[in-house]
Structures are given as C-alpha cells and as structure tokens.
Amino acid sequence: MQEPLLKFYDDTGFEAQINALSKSDNHKIMRRITFPKTSQIDITKQPNYKDYTIHRGIYLDTETTGLLHDEDEVIQLCMLPFIYAKNPNSCHTVIFGVYEPYIAFQEPSQPLKPIITDITGITMEMLVGQSLDIEKIQNYLEKSEIIIAHNAAFDRPFTHAISSKFVEKNWACSFADIKWQEQGFESRKLGHLAADFGYYFDAHQADKDCYAGLAILLETNDEGISYFQQLIENSQMDSITLRAQGAAFDKKDVLKERGYIWKDGSDGISKGWEITVSEIESEEEKTWLTVNIYNGIPSYLEEIKCARTRYC
Known part of the structure; x- marks a missing residue:
C-alpha cells in the first residue's frame, strides 16, 4: 500500500521509534487519527494535472437519540469538507485538500436515553440550549457535489429532517459502495477498517468518525487504487x-x-x-x-x- 498523500495522523517526534518498529514482524504500529497537520497538497505535482477536473465533497456523520428515522433526532452533526480532482481520461481520483469541519450539537425534544450517553459520551447537559446553524449547513451543501457517510442508509434519512438541501444531493456510502470483503477485509465496520490500516480513534463522536472515514478512503489497495476512487466510481453507477x-x-x-x-x-x-x-x-x-x-x-x-x- 502506498503512503497516503494527506495524513490523518502526526508522527512528529517519534519518527525513529516508528522506523525501528516498522522493521519488526512482531509489532504493529497503531496511529491515533487526528485532523491533518498538512491539510492540502499541491495538485500540480500530479502527472498530467491539467487534465484533472476539480470537485468538492463532504464527509458526514450524525449522532442520534436512537435508530428510528421517524421518531429519533440528530443530536450531533459533523460535515467535513474536502476537495478532490478526477482525471476523466484515466479515472484517477485523488483527494488533495480537507478543511475545518462544521460540527455542532442539537438539543433533542426528549431526554437522552442512558444507552446513548454510554455509546457516544454525549450527555443531556452538553445538549441543553444547543442548535444547528441551518444557514451555515446549507452554505456547506451548496459548494458540494457529493456527500459521503459510513452507512449512508442510516445518516441520510436523518439529515432530511434538518434541511431539504440534503435531499437534493448525490450520496455515497463508504460502508456499502466499496467491496471491502472481496478485497480481504473481514468487517466493513469503521473501527475494524481503521484498525486494519493501523489506525484507532474515539468512535461515536461525529467529528472523529468523519476523520476516520476519510483517512480510510485515502488508503490504496495492492494495485495502487485508492478506496476513494473505488467509492466515486461505484457511486456513479445505477x-x-x-x-x-x-x-x-x-x-x-x-x-x-x-x-x-x-x-x-x-x-x-x-x-x-x-x-x-x-x-x-x-x-x-x-x-x-x-x-x-x-x-x-x-x-x-x-x-x-x-x-x-x-x-x-
């Protein structure tokens, strides 16, 4: 696998130790996922960069009061904007920029169930008086061509209750639109995929889930094709x-x-x-x-x- 162009981790100060451990068959390096220290790369360094078309997308995650779309509510939303380039001749697709996310809490109409706090770490005290900025959300959406979520079948219906702009967008799913198991992965769950690539993160926090999802998509298979490219190609098919x-x-x-x-x-x-x-x-x-x-x-x-x- 190639090293990702954008790195959702920071090895600063531990380069020597990591280099030593990477040579051992008895150890595995696990990196905590963080927002990239360098959040944009120079697209002009890509071969034939002038042939590429530029596109914008959002990686999205929600935390909710439960699993029922017609009863439960969004209590946390993260929208992580990114920019990518696609070569229409070769289909090569690369993410070359990621930007600060929109992340916010929203107070639900009913008290949180204890199990939701256990899973997410979100308490009712954190939500009281909080609301989503609909105008800001819609501004993010207007600039984006595609929304990606890990299990979009869960997240997308919840977002429709936030703004009708979500209904109008193209969606892709990093859980379902990539043939993970056919490529040797035992599980499609976000935490399991992250571990397979040597990452760990604080799961069930909307921003951390978004960072993890995009970090995984930046990885490549044995043939040098990124999982993001696979996702885009598959999502464009009926x-x-x-x-x-x-x-x-x-x-x-x-x-x-x-x-x-x-x-x-x-x-x-x-x-x-x-x-x-x-x-x-x-x-x-x-x-x-x-x-x-x-x-x-x-x-x-x-x-x-x-x-x-x-x-x-």
Whole structure:
C-alpha cells in the first residue's frame, strides 16, 4: 500500500521509534487519527494535472437519540469538507485538500436515553440550549457535489429532517459502495477498517468518525487504487434496491447475515428486508432471494436507484 498523500495522523517526534518498529514482524504500529497537520497538497505535482477536473465533497456523520428515522433526532452533526480532482481520461481520483469541519450539537425534544450517553459520551447537559446553524449547513451543501457517510442508509434519512438541501444531493456510502470483503477485509465496520490500516480513534463522536472515514478512503489497495476512487466510481453507477416483503420470520437471521436491513414501511412501501446491489449483481441476488427466501415463488420489490435517490 502506498503512503497516503494527506495524513490523518502526526508522527512528529517519534519518527525513529516508528522506523525501528516498522522493521519488526512482531509489532504493529497503531496511529491515533487526528485532523491533518498538512491539510492540502499541491495538485500540480500530479502527472498530467491539467487534465484533472476539480470537485468538492463532504464527509458526514450524525449522532442520534436512537435508530428510528421517524421518531429519533440528530443530536450531533459533523460535515467535513474536502476537495478532490478526477482525471476523466484515466479515472484517477485523488483527494488533495480537507478543511475545518462544521460540527455542532442539537438539543433533542426528549431526554437522552442512558444507552446513548454510554455509546457516544454525549450527555443531556452538553445538549441543553444547543442548535444547528441551518444557514451555515446549507452554505456547506451548496459548494458540494457529493456527500459521503459510513452507512449512508442510516445518516441520510436523518439529515432530511434538518434541511431539504440534503435531499437534493448525490450520496455515497463508504460502508456499502466499496467491496471491502472481496478485497480481504473481514468487517466493513469503521473501527475494524481503521484498525486494519493501523489506525484507532474515539468512535461515536461525529467529528472523529468523519476523520476516520476519510483517512480510510485515502488508503490504496495492492494495485495502487485508492478506496476513494473505488467509492466515486461505484457511486456513479445505477443500483438495484430489492425489498423482500412477506419473508418468513425464521428467515430474518439469514437476511441480516447477507446484509439486508429491516424497513418498517414508514417510507410508504411495504415493510420488508432491503438490500441495494449493483446492476451487475442484481440478477444473482434475485436468484438467491427466489431460491432461499421464497421457495421458488418470488415476491420481492425492485427499484432502480442512482446517487441522488440511494440510501433515502
């Protein structure tokens, strides 16, 4: 793997120790993720830089009062803006700048459940009197072409309650839009991926989750292709959302294991287990549903989606 151009860590003062440990097969270096010390690189040093087009994006994370989009509320929002360049000829895509995030708390209408404080470290005292700056949020959105979240199917619906501007944007998911497991990763969870790349961070804090997500995307696979480039390419393709309505109750664990998530019907569609796959994968997935869930008589719903409509 290549060293990332932007580094979400700081080795200052420990270079000698890190160099020594990096030569040992009995040790692994774990770096705490922080905001980059150098937050922008010179894009003109890229080969054929004049061919690149410049784009802006946001890495986003929310902390909420619970998991239900129609009942729970956002209590913390982080929007981490970045700038990237794409070569339309080679498809090479590189993030070359990241900027200070917008991060804020919001007081919920009901007291926090103790489990939310246990998970996030956020207390009701931290939230009292706090609110999101909608005008500032919309200014961030106007400058951005794409929003990325780790599990966008969770974050995106919550943001729609904040501003309709979120509805109008293209979205990508660093959890679902990259074939992590096919590339040798055991888990797609953010903390596990970070550890695989030698990072650790304070999870379930919106800003730290954003730093971690972008740090992971800056890494490259064995072929020198960044996971960010994979994400952008995959997010631009149409996908197929399948909803397994009427599946037998005893099939729920099989569906969950395969990556399906439960939809309660609050979106106006029949309740059922849902998954989003690429067009190429859709025929295989429909066959799997027909054989393993419906005993040969399919009863799933199918919808074509793009970056604008995915993860709603």
